Amino acid sequence: MTTPMLEIRDLHVRIDASGTGGTDGEAILRGIDLVLPAGEVHAIMGPNGSGKSTLAHVLAGKPGYEVTKGEVLFEGRDLLSIAPEGRARAGVFLAFQYPVEIPGVGNMYFLKQAVNAVRSHRGLEELDAMEFLSLAREKMKLVEMPEELAKRGVNEGFSGGEKKRNEILQMALLDPKLCLLDETDSGLDIDALRVIAGGVNALRGPARSMLLITHYQRLLDYIVPDHVHVLAGGRIVKSGGKELARELEDKGYGWLQAMRAPAG
């Protein structure tokens, strides 16, 4: 059997408040098991507060969480022991729900730094300004990003939709193996959603896996997943094919939350 892209085994996570002087919080993830084979797209759905975003954050290495049990394998390697930038360079990409503004840092400059950090890790030559620019122009077409946005500071003064386009542009440029899309559809109107979904679909391929995190089924009309998992109370309570998303849309999450096993 081939090694899956991502394998999550009995993952337990709680808020780590030690850095802020507070006390550690309660468990958010309570035993996640998930196998994501190469080339597949899986959706993680669930009500607010179910731990969806926490899962994406923990996979990307965001500080502030403590893994109390379990392990995560990325192409068979222990992912959790790698620093966040190391994970990014190895091919883990997180499209943020709330992309961060970095005033004064040119978007193109930032993207070039990122691309070259990843390229040099992979043993590729760094791109010079001209090479990068032509690559960026090509990828910008994918998400219909106006040239003018490239000249501004990173996400500085971008609308919600522009920020999300910028995330997918970065995904296209960094050529990741595992894409974690955290509520990429939130705050988008239908036209923007169509453009972004088009960009994401163009990036699907046999060597790339995606985890779509979403509250609504709407996104899945445009990016059709291979599997759908429902997260509730820090556990995957149901998995199925793409039709599961439709079922959730009709019935809501209530019936699944009732199925949730007692915490332990």
Place this chain on the structure above:
Amino acid sequence: MSNQTLEQLAKADYEWGFTTDVEQDILEPGLSEDVIRVISAKKSEPSWMLDWRLDGYRRWLQLAEPHHWAKLSYAPIDYQAIRYYAAPKQKKQLQSLDELDPEIRRTYEKLGIPLGEQKLLANVAVDAVFDSVSVATTFKKELEKHGILFLPFSEAVRRAPELVRRYLGSVVPQGDNFFAALNSAVFTDGSFVYIPPGVRCPMELSTYFRINASETGQFERTLIIADKGSYVSYLEGCTAPMRDENQLHAAVVELVALDDAQIKYSTVQNWYPGDAEGRGGIYNFVTKRGKCAGRRSKISWTQVETGSAITWKYPSCILQGDDSVGEFYSVALTSKHQQADTGTKMIHIGKRTTSTIISKGISAAHGQNSYRGLVRIQKGADGARNYSQCDSLLIGDQCGAHTFPYLEVLNPTAKVEHEATTSKIGEDQLFYCQQRGISEEDAVSLIVNGFCKRVLKELPMEFAVEAQKLLGVSLEGAVG
């Protein structure tokens, strides 16, 4: 950020901290009228210059060290423990730069300032000041073709005495303040610049100050005069060896811009900041002031202050000529145990005078960073305008940022605006960069450079790149 990160941050290396072994002509520590006479004699000065110094010394004796208002704390300075003159021994007057002591030449090469005729920085003329004397000045002949004087101060006293007598002390008088008075008494070298009417200086002029000798203070004096309709861009850079003692640097810079003249003065200050425990480092007490004496004249100060244990400086503009313009662009970075109390004074006297203040303070580790700025609109300054923006960026939770704006508006037609912000480098910003493959260290440097962009773009190109690197290096070790 974790405590470990902060510790590493505070321990970033200072790569300019070496010393140069040269034979020295050096005075014993101590200050008296006799010491001043010796300095004056070493420089073969005329008697008027000596009298001017002695006048400064007598005023200094009457003044008290300004301890009360600046937000700085340091042990009292023993002015009798400082050497007021140190110079590398030179056998005779240099006929060409190739005769320069190879040790000193190597020092400047290590600092990235080549002085050899073949390797001169393209389009930048350099005056190299080593402790108390100027050791080399490049492109002098080329500049003289345009009638421009770019001379070590000691030489200007001999070669252009009328200009020196007329303008020396005209912007910063001997008794202006404690440190300016001390400088007036014991100043050694520095640069003198005169741009004749209508001349646009064809290259950047720059002075590179290097403290080398121990227990020695550096007291340079710079005077720049831009005659009617002229333009000059001048830069200064500074470094010093790493030592456990604190060394005093008390300089005075005076700028004079006549009708329609423009002076752009840029500083990249990188004196030794002291170690992670706060031992050693330069005490930088500097008085910089420009007078827009003529109509439509303009003086622009840009400073990037990353070094020194203590920085006390307020590059200011006296906007005397109608329609004159003053600008102050500043980045001050304090890390380790560094303290900076810096800002500007914009004194609006002429009609329709305008001033702009953009200050960016960055504090990391145990650094304390204060912006202190005065905007005064005099009664006759009809239609004067000022815009001030003071932003502070904090890295970690043991540093501090403070803003002390002073406004004195005596004319009702004036428009004065002030904006201030304080922010922390967010975990979110760092994580965002890291998630894109950028290391935490590079991310800090990226965010800081973005924060300072408005100021850095005022620097001449080559120096903007240097300054960006310097900001990165000063925050090196920021990996958690």
